[in-house]
Amino acid sequence: MSGVSKHLRHAAVGAAALAAFGIGASANAETNLAGKTIQWTIPFSETGGSAKWANFFAPLLGEALPGSPKVVVRFMPGAGSTKGANWFQKQKNGDGTVMFGSSGSTQFPYLLGDPRVRYEYKDWKPVMATGTGGVAYLPAKLGGKFDGSANKLKGEKFIYGSQGATRLDLVPILAWKMLGLNVEPVFGIKSRGAGRLMFERGEANIDYQTSSAYLKSVVPLVKDGKAVPMMTWGSLDSAGKIVRDPTFPDIPTFKEVCGKTDGCKASGEQWDAWKAFFIAGFPVQKIAFLPKGTSQEVIDTLTAGFAKVKGRADFEKISAKRLGKYPMFVGKDAQAALGRATSVPDSAKAFVKKWLKADYGVELK
Amino acid sequence: MDILGTVLPALGDAFGLILQPGVLMFLALGVVMGLAVGVFPGLGGIAGLSLVLPFIFGMDTVSGLALMVGMVAVVPTSDTFASVLMGIPGSSASQATVLDGFPLAQKGEAARALAAAFASSLFGGLVGALFLTFFILVARPIVLAFGLPEMLMITIFGLSMVAVLAGRVPLKGLAAAGLGLLVGTIGEADAGGSLRMATYDIAYLTDGLKLVIVGLGIFAVPEIVTLLRQDRSIAKGAVLGAGWFDGVKDWWRNKMLSVRCAVIGVIVGVIPGLGGSVVDWIAYGHTVQTTKDKSGFGSGEIRGIIGPESSNNAKEGGGLVPTLIFGIPGSGSMAVFIGAVALLGSGDLEVGPQMLSANYLDITYSIVWLLALANVVGTALCIGLSPTIARLTTIRFTLLAPFLFMLISFAAFQSGQNLADLVALFSIGLLGIFLRRFDWSRPAFLIGFVLSNPAETFANQAYQVAASKFRDGMASGMEYLFGPIVIVLIIITAISIYFGIRQAKVIMAEGEVESGGKRAPVIFMALVGIYFVASFYNASLISDRLITDKIFPMFVASVGMICVAIMLVTMARRPATDTIFADRESHGGDTPPVHGLWPTLAWFGFLLILTSLVGFILALLVFLLAFMRIRAGLSWTKAGIYTVCSIAFMMFMAWVLNREFPPGLLQHFLELPWPLT
Numbered sequence A: 001m002s003g004v005s006k007h008l009r010h011a012a013v014g015a016a017a018l019a020a021f022g023i024g025a026s027a028n029a030e031t032n033l034a035g036k037t038i039q040w041t042i043p044f045s046e047t048g049g050s051a052k053w054a055n056f057f058a059p060l061l062g063e064a065l066p067g068s069p070k071v072v073v074r075f076m077p078g079a080g081s082t083k084g085a086n087w088f089q090k091q092k093n094g095d096g097t098v099m100f101g102s103s104g105s106t107q108f109p110y111l112l113g114d115p116r117v118r119y120e121y122k123d124w125k126p127v128m129a130t131g132t133g134g135v136a137y138l139p140a141k142l143g144g145k146f147d148g149s150a151n152k153l154k155g156e157k158f159i160y161g162s163q164g165a166t167r168l169d170l171v172p173i174l175a176w177k178m179l180g181l182n183v184e185p186v187f188g189i190k191s192r193g194a195g196r197l198m199f200e201r202g203e204a205n206i207d208y209q210t211s212s213a214y215l216k217s218v219v220p221l222v223k224d225g226k227a228v229p230m231m232t233w234g235s236l237d238s239a240g241k242i243v244r245d246p247t248f249p250d251i252p253t254f255k256e257v258c259g260k261t262d263g264c265k266a267s268g269e270q271w272d273a274w275k276a277f278f279i280a281g282f283p284v285q286k287i288a289f290l291p292k293g294t295s296q297e298v299i300d301t302l303t304a305g306f307a308k309v310k311g312r313a314d315f316e317k318i319s320a321k322r323l324g325k326y327p328m329f330v331g332k333d334a335q336a337a338l339g340r341a342t343s344v345p346d347s348a349k350a351f352v353k354k355w356l357k358a359d360y361g362v363e364l365k
Numbered sequence B: 001m002d003i004l005g006t007v008l009p010a011l012g013d014a015f016g017l018i019l020q021p022g023v024l025m026f027l028a029l030g031v032v033m034g035l036a037v038g039v040f041p042g043l044g045g046i047a048g049l050s051l052v053l054p055f056i057f058g059m060d061t062v063s064g065l066a067l068m069v070g071m072v073a074v075v076p077t078s079d080t081f082a083s084v085l086m087g088i089p090g091s092s093a094s095q096a097t098v099l100d101g102f103p104l105a106q107k108g109e110a111a112r113a114l115a116a117a118f119a120s121s122l123f124g125g126l127v128g129a130l131f132l133t134f135f136i137l138v139a140r141p142i143v144l145a146f147g148l149p150e151m152l153m154i155t156i157f158g159l160s161m162v163a164v165l166a167g168r169v170p171l172k173g174l175a176a177a178g179l180g181l182l183v184g185t186i187g188e189a190d191a192g193g194s195l196r197m198a199t200y201d202i203a204y205l206t207d208g209l210k211l212v213i214v215g216l217g218i219f220a221v222p223e224i225v226t227l228l229r230q231d232r233s234i235a236k237g238a239v240l241g242a243g244w245f246d247g248v249k250d251w252w253r254n255k256m257l258s259v260r261c262a263v264i265g266v267i268v269g270v271i272p273g274l275g276g277s278v279v280d281w282i283a284y285g286h287t288v289q290t291t292k293d294k295s296g297f298g299s300g301e302i303r304g305i306i307g308p309e310s311s312n313n314a315k316e317g318g319g320l321v322p323t324l325i326f327g328i329p330g331s332g333s334m335a336v337f338i339g340a341v342a343l344l345g346s347g348d349l350e351v352g353p354q355m356l357s358a359n360y361l362d363i364t365y366s367i368v369w370l371l372a373l374a375n376v377v378g379t380a381l382c383i384g385l386s387p388t389i390a391r392l393t394t395i396r397f398t399l400l401a402p403f404l405f406m407l408i409s410f411a412a413f414q415s416g417q418n419l420a421d422l423v424a425l426f427s428i429g430l431l432g433i434f435l436r437r438f439d440w441s442r443p444a445f446l447i448g449f450v451l452s453n454p455a456e457t458f459a460n461q462a463y464q465v466a467a468s469k470f471r472d473g474m475a476s477g478m479e480y481l482f483g484p485i486v487i488v489l490i491i492i493t494a495i496s497i498y499f500g501i502r503q504a505k506v507i508m509a510e511g512e513v514e515s516g517g518k519r520a521p522v523i524f525m526a527l528v529g530i531y532f533v534a535s536f537y538n539a540s541l542i543s544d545r546l547i548t549d550k551i552f553p554m555f556v557a558s559v560g561m562i563c564v565a566i567m568l569v570t571m572a573r574r575p576a577t578d579t580i581f582a583d584r585e586s587h588g589g590d591t592p593p594v595h596g597l598w599p600t601l602a603w604f605g606f607l608l609i610l611t612s613l614v615g616f617i618l619a620l621l622v623f624l625l626a627f628m629r630i631r632a633g634l635s636w637t638k639a640g641i642y643t644v645c646s647i648a649f650m651m652f653m654a655w656v657l658n659r660e661f662p663p664g665l666l667q668h669f670l671e672l673p674w675p676l677t
Helices: A002-020 A049-064 A079-089 A104-112 A170-178 A192-200 A211-223 A254-260 A268-281 A296-310 A315-323 A332-342 A346-360 B003-018 B021-039 B045-056 B061-078 B080-086 B097-106 B110-145 B148-165 B170-185 B211-230 B244-253 B255-270 B276-289 B303-326 B332-341 B361-394 B397-416 B419-437 B442-472 B474-481 B484-504 B519-540 B544-573 B597-614 B616-631 B636-657 B665-669
Strands: A037-042 A070-075 A098-102 A125-130 A134-139 A157-161 A182-186 A207-210 A227-232 A286-290 A328-330
Touching (some): A049 A070, A049 A286, A049 A296, A079 A098, A134 A170, A157 A170, A170 A182, A170 A254, A170 A268, A227 A254, A268 A346, A286 A332, A296 A328, B003 B021, B003 B061, B003 B110, B021 B080, B021 B361, B045 B061, B080 B361, B110 B255, B110 B361, B148 B276, B148 B442, B211 B419, B211 B597, B255 B276, B276 B484, B397 B597, B419 B597, B442 B544
Antiparallel strands (some): A134 A207
16 A cells, blocks of 8 residues: 555646646646545544534545545544544655544643543644534413513523533523523433434423534424524624624624623633634534645645545535535644644633533543 | 325335336345344454445435445344354344254254244344335334333333243342442443442453343353363254254244244344343243243243344334434434435435435335335345255364354454453353353343343433423323323233243243252352352442432342342252252253363463454464364364365454454564554
8 A cells, every 4th residue: 555655746846847838738736646545534423513514525536536436424422522632643644645634622631631532733734614503492472571681581490411511512501601591401412413302392491403404404493483583602703702693694603692691701711712712613623634744745735536426516506505605714724723622721711620520520630 | 194195105115216227236235234144153243344335425315225234234144153153143133043053953954044044034024124114104103102210111011021031949040140340340331430349450341241241241151161172062962953944834823933932033123222132031031921822941942043033134124113203313323324314326315304205205115115125135045045054063073162162262362352351251151151050040130130220220211310300290290100101011020020930930942951069059059159259349339429320230130139048948958959049060951061060161262362462363373283282183284174164264254244353461572564563
């Protein structure tokens, strides 16, 4: 394998040289991946959102890359995705055949200093990133008390089906706490889908879903009058400010609701911590990486491949269905997105750790 | 809803959709692939679906569904081969089939057992599809009626099957189930993430042990080792007795049992969150309770095959209900199925409530038709193949064993892609060997393991929600906890335990075992007791803030400690011939072995250590060659051919399924080409 790849790399360097001298027709140096298999490792099981994401992109990427290589998705679940990420950290095969897909659930343990984390995001080479949003919603009865502020909901007792306080659920739980809502999370739910089912059965009376799941499963409930949307987490504009989620322009953001609710402040330590983890978990949720030490040609080739996917005439239509209407970052934009997702100030980390321990007894050590 | 007015036209449209040559071809392809995957022990629907996933993208919707449904539907049919012929649970859905299927194979009646199983599978599959046709329209309120207390009760009902399968000493069965429950809690707790009997230094343990590994370790390893020590064929005397026709007749005589178990399968399959692994045990328990003469169970009672096999195919039909109309997968393979559906056609089809709308009802029903058809095609193929495949039982087992061990090691490795998977398989296998030797109920252990996580999480969550409801008022709390479904389930569970305990003494789920000698059984009992104490102590260290993480293991360990303490006292008082001292190594029980336990185990330890040094494929090369030459006494030429063929087969399977092999130290230092990686 390594012999072949060395050969290919020489060919690529040759091609790059030709291109540099202006002889080649194409502007970019590209590694031809014909006959190769790209193993795209996802650190989750076959059943999760990341699997859906990778399975969506894999065939499109294969088509778009020079030489039409086979792109296969491999699953390496374990230890809340830290196992797969630790494995990827050790990969040295930078010929483009090894790729990795991380998610918010990989970012959070990294940010919180989980003892199992042996990986370093700064070593990896991002080639593509996508985001998502989230929507919190209430049962119809309680929804009536929601008037754009959470003031009338403060006396209620809420039950929320949660996967765990150290996961993405950290964002909604902290948001509700900041609004002064009395939410008791029931931990150990297996998926957000199971959480929604608890809501439908009336066992939980507050819930949130990521955008695609909300569109698919909660919008029918809203139409039937069984659920009422409360707020979205919002979306980031180019200046890094939180604005309304373009997928849900009619639903207020948490920032707006917080502004109208007594005792909730959209500034200060607590707000900064919430915003930092929101950014790490939602607008830049899933990132495709090449390992440390990958040559620039290979990075360029994969980047160009993803750019080509993004440029497909039908891309907007087919991706909106499966991933929701969210930005897809390629190349430099992906690098910038990664920067936003992993640069959480130490004060925010410290605040969240203190809060998790005080409220739920959860310690990461 | 006007059921007839809606259902019949949609059913007709759906039939038109699937009756196209292209669709039927994909269905057949799916069935054949599903059969191939199912035969492979330890690999189930997920592996099969991952195999077709790369080709699904943009495929015509109905053709794609045909391919996937064909595959998913026949896995619980073909996994019976391994369960009956080798005593290895082919997948989690056919664990109970091993109990009576394998003894029949040992009697030379493998073909009969297989045919009865396949006939039951087919029937169960068809009942499942029929039930689904009408049920799917009324399923939504029913599924919503199953809240946390209801699911907890179903889990407890599943645990009550331990009473039937406990064996001759009920306390021992209870302790075995407790041990299973505790082993199931190893790793990170679901609720608060506390570690139980694990440390972050051994990252492997934090995820807990996988069902595939525990299933293979508890049932397959002890069986392989026992047969290997006896150095004979699986069928005693190496003759095939009753043929496949008898099996079909057996099924026909028990068709009512088959109907009941199929219904059980559909219902348990419908409830999301329980998964399929408990269905076959509930069906087995039911079968035992409704059979007059219980003496044959465990030594080749044909009803013990018909029950579980009728239920496990029906379960696939039931499992489609939450999958299709809630988008909540009933099992792992269903979860992949959901993901794959989104890749079909133009990507418009999304599982969820809209599957029941007029636009999509024909697609939904085409899935039901495909399910039924796949069952028919799959069963026909399996019955046709069974007389031939049954001949495997007449081969000298020493020749089969290394091949099987290679297969289960590979399957075990796929669950976590970690060398530790093999260590876990070996360790659990060792535990299985001792459970078998001292007549501790292995089914009870496995039921405990399977239900450990649901029992703990449902109990914790139901408690939390109930506490909140009680704060609103006594009435709303009681109403939440004791709904009509819960009350019915409590009554059924109570009846099941009462009859179970009365009958347990007669049912030797794993054959008769003689007693003799006190020392070994007492030592093993004490070791189990020590594990209970250690688990209790370990859980007690967890902070009280995370009470949900410690209460369950501490409770189970306490019950286990009490059981062991009572039994140790009993042991001190009774003579060495008492049933409590059951020990297969004393004399009798098994056919006296030719080889010792430790030398036989050493061979597999050898494979394990070699793998950790030079990787799986190189280790196999040395292991197979040496085993065939030294242990089996083949000539170098024959041993060589055997080794080459086995490894070629292994590589072919791994290549098709796109799987890796366990790497060793060598691979750490040297980059080697596949398959040596």
